Amino acid sequence: MADNANKLPKDAFEPLSDGSHLDNERIAAPSLTFLKDSWRRLKKNKAAMISMYIVIFFVVLAFGSQLIPSVSNIATHPNLNNLPPRIPGIDIPGFNGTLVQGGQRVNAYTGDAANVHYWLGSDYLGRDLLARTLSGTRISLIIAMVATFFDLTIGVTYGIISGWKGGRVDTIMQRIIEIMLSVPNLVVMILLLLLFKPGIGSIVLVLAFTGWINMARLVRAQTLELKSQEFVLAARSLGQKPWKIAFKHLLPNLSSVIIVNTMLTIPNAIFFEAFLSFIGIGVPAPAASLGTLISDGQKSFQYLPYQMWIPAIVLSLLMIAFNILGDGLRDAFDPRTRE
Known part of the structure; x- marks a missing residue:
């Protein structure tokens, strides 16, 4: 009787169709590549996304303004000098063309300036500050792109060769970098001024001389770590040439380090150019850069503060x-980041 009580009825089991059990092992989530997963992580970082939109905005505005004659015109108009910002349709002090004189706020756009609108004001020669600021931003971004180019060519190549070769070659290459680091960039710039005129060319030469060193050291450190990994040893065992291993195996694994360091190199190059232009050994007049605009604006900051505030x-x-x-x-390229 006990055995009959423990038996299950015949209708307790139903036969399964062929292949129906495979659905239990199916992966429902879509597969993500490394770049797609990094982009997903980046989109969750609100500050980084806002910063990316700000960078895109300035890049489009700086380079796109060349196609608009009214914005790219930086001709001098001495009769329209030192005018405050005036934006059509806005009646807010500081943006309606008024300034304080003798304790009273007066309209500065009279006479020849009655029908003129300088959205960011004008400088001491009557040049449009909006056009000059966009021109200075464009020069700063161009110099940053040049610094990025040297990082991606000289720095990455030097670092991979140094880390891959190792031994005496690595020691000699690292001693060369240490010697170059012992010479400050400002000293290099002054020495170049003895041979060349101040300008974008001299700044580019300085960046070409020392700007790639940090990238080379980071890439070299990562290469030393990667070259002992199993996938590199397997490629070497299969007889692949070193240059093919570098492009096919090392570079994809170094991409995160390269991209992150490149993004941090750009602001350093922008600041370096602005500093040189501010002290008078960077981009010469009449060309405008953010450094020269800040330098010109600080001379009249007490009376016309907008001329310095805007480029700053x-x-x-x-x-x-x-x-x-x-x-x-x-953070996006680091797979160890906790979400």
Whole structure:
């Protein structure tokens, strides 16, 4: 009787169709590549995304303004000098073309300036500060792109060769870097001024001389770690040439380090150019850069503060945006980041 009580009825089991059990092992989530997963992580970082939009905005505005004659015109108009910002349709002090004279706020756009609108004001020669600020931003971004180019060519190549070869070759290459680091960039710039005129060319030469060193050291350290990994040893065992291993195996695994360091190199190059232009050994007049605009604006800061505030705010936004974006990319490319 006990055995009959423990028996299950015949209808307790139903036969399974062929292959129906495979659905239990199916992966429902879509597969993600490394770049897609990094982009997903980056989108969750609100500060990094806002910084990316700010960078895109300035890049489009700086380079796109060349196609608009009214914005790219930086001709001098001595009769329209030192005018405050005036934006059509806005009646807010500081943006309606008024300034304080003798304790009273008066309209500065009279006479020849009655039908003129300088959205960010004009400088001591009557040049449009909006056009000059966009031109200075464009020069700063171009120099940053040149610094990025040297990082991606000289720095990455030097670091991979040094880390891959190792031994005496690595020792000699690292001693060369230490010697170059012992010479400050400002000293290199002054020495170049003895041979060349101040300008973008001299700044580019300085960046070409020392700007790639940090990238080379980071890539070398990562290469030393990666070259002992199993996938590299397998490629060497199969007889692949070193240059093919570098491009096919090392570079994809170094991409996160390269991208993050590149994003942090850009603000350093922008600040370096602005510093040189501010002290008078960078981009010469009449060309405008953010450094020269800040230098010109600080001379009349007490009476016309907008001439300094505007380029200073643009420079600060670019520096902060690139740094926050670089930090966000570092977290996005780090697979150990906890979500």
